[in-house]
Amino acid sequence: MTTTTYREAVRTALREALTRDSRTFLMGEDVGRYGGTYACSKGLIDEFGPERVRDAPLSESAFVGAGIGAAMAGMRPIVEIMTVNFSLLALDQIVNNAATLRHMSGGQFSVPLVIRMATGAGRQVAAQHSHSLECWYAHIPGIRVLAPGTLEDARGMLWTALQDPDPVVIFEHAALYNMEGELPDTAGPVDIERAAVRRPGRDVTLIAFGANLHKAMEAARLLAAEKIEAEVIDLRSLRPLDDATIMASVRKTRRAVVIDEAWRTGSLAAEVSARVMEQAFYDLDAPVGRVCTEEVPIPYPKHLEDAALPQPEKIVAAVKAQLGARA
Amino acid sequence: MAVTKRAAKPGAKSAPASAEELMAHYRHMLLIRRFEEKAGQMYGMGLIGGFCHLYLGQEAVVVGMQAALKPGDSVITSYRDHGHMLACDMDPKGVMAELTGRIGGYSKGKGGSMHMFSREKGFYGGHGIVGAQVPLGTGLAFAHKYKEDGGVSATYLGDGAVNQGQVYEAFNMAALWRLPAVYVIENNKYGMGTSVERASARTDLYQRGQAYGIPGEQVDGMDVLEVKAAGEKAIAHARGGKGPYILEMMTYRYRGHSMSDPAKYRPKDELARMREEHDPIDRLRAELMEWGVADEAALKAVDKEVKEIVTAAAEFAQNSPEPDPKELYTDVLVEA
Numbered sequence: 205m206t207t208t209t210y211r212e213a214v215r216t217a218l219r220e221a222l223t224r225d226s227r228t229f230l231m232g233e234d235v236g237r238y239g240g241t242y243a244c245s246k247g248l249i250d251e252f253g254p255e256r257v258r259d260a261p262l263s264e265s266a267f268v269g270a271g272i273g274a275a276m277a278g279m280r281p282i283v284e285i286m287t288v289n290f291s292l293l294a295l296d297q298i299v300n301n302a303a304t305l306r307h308m309s310g311g312q313f314s315v316p317l318v319i320r321m322a323t324g325a326g327r328q329v330a331a332q333h334s335h336s337l338e339c340w341y342a343h344i345p346g347i348r349v350l351a352p353g354t355l356e357d358a359r360g361m362l363w364t365a366l367q368d369p370d371p372v373v374i375f376e377h378a379a380l381y382n383m384e385g386e387l388p389d390t391a392g393p394v395d396i397e398r399a400a401v402r403r404p405g406r407d408v409t410l411i412a413f414g415a416n417l418h419k420a421m422e423a424a425r426l427l428a429a430e431k432i433e434a435e436v437i438d439l440r441s442l443r444p445l446d447d448a449t450i451m452a453s454v455r456k457t458r459r460a461v462v463i464d465e466a467w468r469t470g471s472l473a474a475e476v477s478a479r480v481m482e483q484a485f486y487d488l489d490a491p492v493g494r495v496c497t498e499e500v501p502i503p504y505p506k507h508l509e510d511a512a513l514p515q516p517e518k519i520v521a522a523v524k525a526q527l528g529a530r531a
Numbered sequence: 532m533a534v535t536k537r538a539a540k541p542g543a544k545s546a547p548a549s550a551e552e553l554m555a556h557y558r559h560m561l562l563i564r565r566f567e568e569k570a571g572q573m574y575g576m577g578l579i580g581g582f583c584h585l586y587l588g589q590e591a592v593v594v595g596m597q598a599a600l601k602p603g604d605s606v607i608t609s610y611r612d613h614g615h616m617l618a619c620d621m622d623p624k625g626v627m628a629e630l631t632g633r634i635g636g637y638s639k640g641k642g643g644s645m646h647m648f649s650r651e652k653g654f655y656g657g658h659g660i661v662g663a664q665v666p667l668g669t670g671l672a673f674a675h676k677y678k679e680d681g682g683v684s685a686t687y688l689g690d691g692a693v694n695q696g697q698v699y700e701a702f703n704m705a706a707l708w709r710l711p712a713v714y715v716i717e718n719n720k721y722g723m724g725t726s727v728e729r730a731s732a733r734t735d736l737y738q739r740g741q742a743y744g745i746p747g748e749q750v751d752g753m754d755v756l757e758v759k760a761a762g763e764k765a766i767a768h769a770r771g772g773k774g775p776y777i778l779e780m781m782t783y784r785y786r787g788h789s790m791s792d793p794a795k796y797r798p799k800d801e802l803a804r805m806r807e808e809h810d811p812i813d814r815l816r817a818e819l820m821e822w823g824v825a826d827e828a829a830l831k832a833v834d835k836e837v838k839e840i841v842t843a844a845a846e847f848a849q850n851s852p853e854p855d856p857k858e859l860y861t862d863v864l865v866e867a
């Protein structure tokens with residue numbers, strides 16, 4: 205076991221990818237000499253050179269598009285977009301090109317590209333830098349969407365994603381980079397198919413992903429103190445969703461609360477909730493609950509931002525509302 | 532009123548300026564300098580959070596440009612916006628209170644360092660997505676032309692921002708429709724940690740409008756009088772119905788990109804050399820003395836006055852109340 209951080213786990217994964225596959229290069233703003241906005245690629249330019257750890261100009265649409273083109277031509281690019289907020293400038297390339305080329309070419313072309321980006325709020329960076337738009341990408345057929353919420357997944361999802369012949373978008377919540385923990389020295393690639401049960405419980409299922417997994421775990425601890433045992437599911441893959449793991453848990457606990465940092469309307473929480481309703485309606489003792497972000501632009505002051513976002517206390521309250529429904 | 536000619540520097544473009552104007556430029560630049568130093572301190576004390584991008588070193592650009600603009604003109608810029616707001620004569624108290632996220636801030640505390648606006652002063656923000664303010668500034672120019680109000684828009688963007696595609700979509704429209712738009716590229720040599728040479732195939736950024744027939748000029752952005760002279764020319768061009776104009780201001784940011792950037796990517800003595808040889812405030816101060824516009828005592832009085840304004844702003848920013856929790860839900864759509 206080694207004590208490490210999420211950031212270092214990402215870096216180790218990047219190093220592994222660059223070492224194992226000469227077709228792989230990392231491209232993005234400030235990934236090279238600066239070492240990455242979140243220092244994920246620090247030092248990699250010295251190890252692999254500026255051709256393979258390539259600083260791109262401030263041109264999201266063009267360098268994401270170029271990554272897609274290079275992937276069509278047989279490369280295995282990792283494109284880093286600094287944050288999801290700036291990915292909106294490349295949304296057209298991802299949605300209209302990366303996601304459709306296999307289909308439109310009758311299977312002649314695939315786009316074996318991995319796009320990584322930071323996501324999420326919680327750092328007082330206000331309305332234009334705090335988006336959680338994972339659900340927009342999860343809406344799109346033709347791409348796979350991942351959300352590593354643990355050190356193992358930060359370390360292991362990248363290589364598996366690179367082996368996928370289709371485009372994969374990986375969301376790294378910015379609040380996770382400093383997260384510390386133990387990682388086995390043998391840690392390596394992990395599956396990207398299944399959701400994971402991070403904590404077993406019998407009274408309610410909490411469904412979350414990314415940084416909000418940890419808020420759900422904290423809520424589960426608070427609930428345990430009151431003798432309520434929550435099962436916590438980490439979605440891991442946001443598209444496709446692993447219905448089987450979700451339903452198995454909900455059938456057992458008969459209650460579910462979905463935690464999602466996106467705005468409630470049209471969120472992944474809405475999708476998960478609808479699926480539970482469709483597939484496990486008769487196993488439920490209460491309507492599915494949702495803890496999402498208030499439907500407002502994210503404000504700068506800390507107390508307002510905290511109030512806008514999902515918090516362990518709000519999750520606890522949502523669970524209690526469910527249990528109240530039973531009584 | 533004494534009229535001072537710029538010292539006979541070869542090729543100097545500077546227009547003559549009155550003693551009052553020169554002192555006003557000095558005072559304005561110094562206000563921005565002291566304000567930003569204070570903001571940096573307050574960030575260190577945890578009174579300001581999130582991103583905070585200081586304007587230290589670039590003061591001459593906004594002060595010179597603002598001196599060339601008229602009331603009724605419009606200004607828009609990126610997240611490195613404190614200097615622009617002070618140059619637009621926005622109240623330092625309201626700006627500092629926005630930095631601390633208090634109700635007395637220009638956006639009721641909800642925008643923070645990157646997002647402030649003043650309809651009254653013609654300041655249209657305070658924008659966080661690099662380059663995205665350029666189409667907006669083009670729209671401001673469109674409105675001036677449509678309304679025939681004689682106004683001009685000044686749109687500031689960075690040397691990094693010039694590589695965003697939407698900048699060129701906007702340039703083309705501005706030229707096509709002959710909009711009264713002045714684009715001010717603040718070339719401070721770096722976009723975050725990447726130098727201009729490592730980001731741009733050609734580094735003569737003032738040429739970036741050439742494909743659309745937009746005239747461009749490179750300006751010593753560390754010299755407020757050069758900036759003002761160039762600004763006057765560009766603004767006259769735009770106001771006179773000849774369409775957009777590009778000014779590339781050669782400048783330098785003294786601090787890192789934001790408060791979390793130690794700026795280790797810069798050559799060792801670059802900062803020291805810029806500060807010692809090109810500081811815009813030191814330069815004007817020396818010239819004011821040399822030209823007999825002001826003596827030590829007069830300059831000290833300005834120092835004192837500026838310090839008092841900044842201290843008052845910092846006090847206001849700490850004493851203004853935090854926004855009420857209910858404010859979370861206001862200003863999303865218009866309230867009935």
Ligand SMILES: Cc1ncc(C[n+]2csc(CCOP(=O)(O)OP(=O)(O)O)c2C)c(N)n1
Binds near residue numbers: 286692
């Ligand atoms: C579209 C977009 N991409 C990336 C960023 C992150 N970012 C913020 S400022 C910046 C550098 C911009 O440099 P420049 O335009 O030179 O302005 P300066 O900071 O020097 O004033 C970057 C990469 C962003 N805010 N928006």
Ligand SMILES: [Mg+2]
Binds near residue numbers: 691720
């Ligand atoms: Mg710059």
